[in-house]
Amino acid sequence: MLANDLTRKAREHLNSILPREFYMEYTPIVAKKLLGKMLVRILPSGNILAGMIVETEAYRGKDDPASHAYKGKTHRNTVMFGPPGHAYIYLIYGMYYCLNVVTEPEGCPAAVLIRAIQPLLGISEMIKLRKVNKLRLLTNGPGRLTQAMMIDKALNGVDMTRLGPLYITDLMTIPDDNIGISPRIGIKDGKDKLWRFFIKNNPFVSYSAQRK
DNA sequence: CACTAGATTTTCT
């Protein structure tokens, strides 16, 4: 789709918020369904930032050794045990934040990590926040997109099914043919599970070698 | 483009 058409479509869908039921299903299914949806961030200044989700990973509970919830509830992962549709945000490697959406019914710990987006609205603002000049490096990684959208622990627990500082809307549905699947990135255990999903050949997917 | 060392600090054992 042409860049101009995408931008117009983004503006048209700013208020088509995904309902809580969207997140109730088995997490890998939700992770796949989130491709093509739009992450929207309203800054304290009122500026609107938005981008299409192009890469996700599913994390579950006690059947998933890669998950923060594998060994039960802790202070950090409490949100994962709560109702679906809320933001689970944590600090990784001492300096970057990762954004997840909680999935599956309350009490069943699980979430989808949003690994990359394609910038659509507020791009110049994102460039200021990230201090990079290359468009491709703006939001092609979990730590990068949170920096570009001013997302940190202050937003942990936010309900993303309501209008507010952070939410997700329906932009489009990606056909199965255009979806790539692989093991998750950056984990030690759980590499046998194929729970990473991405839009094939999209330049904003993290790691160029893993884009097909 | 491919590969990698080093940064940095919360979280849990």
Added chain:
DNA sequence: GAAAATCTAGTGG
């Protein structure tokens, strides 16, 4: 005290 769902900047092809 060790590990961590990462990124940047450096080297070399």
